[in-house]
Amino acid sequence: MTTATSEKHEMAVMDETGDTKLIWNEDNDVEVEAARTMFNSLKKKGYVGYSVDKKGEKGTLLTEFDPAAEKIIMAPQMKGG
Amino acid sequence: MTHITASNSTTATWNCWNDTGTATSVIDTTWGCWANSTVTTTATTAGSATTWMQWMSDGTTSGTYVVTQPAQLSKEQLAVVKQQQAEFNKAQAELQAKQKHAKAKAEQLLVEHLTEEQEKAWKENRAIFVTAKSGRRFKIREGRAGNIEEINAEGKAIRSFCVHVEPYNVPDADNVLAQKLALEHNEEALLRVANSHPITPYR
Numbered sequence: 001m002t003t004a005t006s007e008k009h010e011m012a013v014m015d016e017t018g019d020t021k022l023i024w025n026e027d028n029d030v031e032v033e034a035a036r037t038m039f040n041s042l043k044k045k046g047y048v049g050y051s052v053d054k055k056g057e058k059g060t061l062l063t064e065f066d067p068a069a070e071k072i073i074m075a076p077q078m079k080g081g
Numbered sequence: 082m083t084h085i086t087a088s089n090s091t092t093a094t095w096n097c098w099n100d101t102g103t104a105t106s107v108i109d110t111t112w113g114c115w116a117n118s119t120v121t122t123t124a125t126t127a128g129s130a131t132t133w134m135q136w137m138s139d140g141t142t143s144g145t146y147v148v149t150q151p152a153q154l155s156k157e158q159l160a161v162v163k164q165q166q167a168e169f170n171k172a173q174a175e176l177q178a179k180q181k182h183a184k185a186k187a188e189q190l191l192v193e194h195l196t197e198e199q200e201k202a203w204k205e206n207r208a209i210f211v212t213a214k215s216g217r218r219f220k221i222r223e224g225r226a227g228n229i230e231e232i233n234a235e236g237k238a239i240r241s242f243c244v245h246v247e248p249y250n251v252p253d254a255d256n257v258l259a260q261k262l263a264l265e266h267n268e269e270a271l272l273r274v275a276n277s278h279p280i281t282p283y284r
Contacts, residue, residue, distance in 0.1 A: 018186025081226030
């Protein structure tokens with residue numbers, strides 16, 4: 001039996017509004033799938049995902065969606081100026 | 082027109098503009114030519130053929146100048162213009178409000194992901210220092226492009242990097258956060274696409 005947790009995970013997608021947030025609960029398959037779909041869609045557009053903590057101390061470059069990540073920041077692709 | 086020499090006050094730029102160099106004639110100065118049809122007449126007597134008059138005329142040399150008065154708008158037309166102006170002003174105000182809100186959101190997202198030291202530096206100087214996994218140290222200033230500098234062991238900027246998020250309408254604070262995250266966790270990929278320039282001691 002799986003015990004549902006209320007811990008929310010968050011994906012912040014940088015855009016012209018500042019950012020748009022997507023929330024998922026790791027135990028909710030539908031929400032996880034929606035977040036994964038969003039992550040993969042953005043990656044195809046050149047976005048780069050980082051798993052971060054809220055203190056700015058830790059971070060990891062994500063090559064694939066991690067449903068256990070506390071928070072993910074999706075940054076648009078970089079271009080030389 | 083004469084060449085300027087330092088030995089003669091009459092050869093100053095203004096004097097050259099207003100003088101042929103002889104300082105004895107008004108009409109063949111640069112200004113005189115502009116305002117005259119020939120160098121043998123004066124501006125006051127040959128008005129219709131002067132450069133100025135031609136500039137202002139309808140193409141004839143008759144001295145008749147066409148000045149089109151703005152058409153009088155009807156009440157209905159005025160109402161339409163006022164309506165369009167009001168809609169434009171409203172759209173501009175909404176756009177500015179959205180941009181202000183986006184800027185504030187991006188600022189919050191950035192500050193949430195700065196270390197205490199970075200947050201202090203950002204609030205004081207609108208710049209943060211980042212140490213990449215390679216050990217290289219960078220300074221990111223608030224901005225869009227050309228705002229990253231590599232700092233050497235003496236604390237001096239030795240190289241600048243021009244790289245920014247695409248699209249361009251993402252707020253600057255988002256851009257800074259993306260640059261910080263990339264330098265900390267994806268340094269090689271960032272520097273591969275960045276345009277970089279050495280910083281000379283004169284800069």
